[in-house]
Amino acid sequence: MFRTLSLTCLSLFAAGFAQAATIEMKVNGLVCGFCAQGIEKTLRKYPATADVVVSLENRLVVVATKDGQDIADGELMKALKNAGYDLKAIVRTERSISAIRTDLAKKR
């Protein structure tokens, strides 16, 4: 009983401090500011979204989620499709979105 209670408390504690996820997506058709604006507006509507970065040069859309929250791949694919774009690849990384933003700025 005590062991079960301890494990439950531990898992709740861990969930509270779970790291935010950074999701990198390769998107086809990203050629102009309107494209980026539409995608950013769509992704920022998710309650789990903390920040969004769009790079036309790298055909990249990055979403950072709030601590302990996530957006399912299927949901992101649907969001991009409903915005009029094709999601080609999706990966979850350890890099923070600010580090990605800095890397993108350095590449210019």
Place this chain on the structure above:
Amino acid sequence: MLRRQVLWAAGAVVLLSAYFPCSQAKPIAFANGTSVMLEYGGNMMREAQVFYAPRFDLSLGGGLVRLASDLDGRQREITYARVNYLPKRWNLEAAQANVFVWGGLGSAEISGRAGSIFAQNVGVQFDYETRRLYVSAKTDLQRSDQFSHRIDTVQFGVAPYAHDYDTLATWLLIQGRRYGGNLYDGTEGALLLRLFKGNKWLEAGVTNDGKLQAMFMFNF
């Protein structure tokens, strides 16, 4: 005269771009977005439009277009409600192409006649763009039982550098435009400078007759 018009247009672009740190003119910008567009085509065409897009492939709204003949001074002022639809989009790795169609109904006032008459509007646009190249072709027909005015526009643009979302995009364009319905004799050419950043777009230049042509678009 032409030089003065070019200088005036360049000055207007610089001044306006300072206020509107400014993408491609499309009748549908993005899902859940509103577009406001103002266009000045010399003395012959002035147009204002507002559209809301509930989906990425559909927008609804209206506009006001004033057409004036360069030949005999006749004028038409047409107010319309319009539906724009994107039947096909190609999302390529580093390019995008679109086909837009639209149709609308409205009322027109004709110079020298009292009252207004029923008018219809239909059009189609194809565009292809990368971050360095832009090509578009558009035809727009305003008609009633008293007139039929078709404006065909082709644009070819190159960007001196590839822009990104947070940088200013600069485009140099050559435009050819043909006005049907005795508005203008022949095809009008224009050289245009297009600037955009984020949600604001400004385009301005001069026609081969030395007339100012300008367009401003804002999305939110």
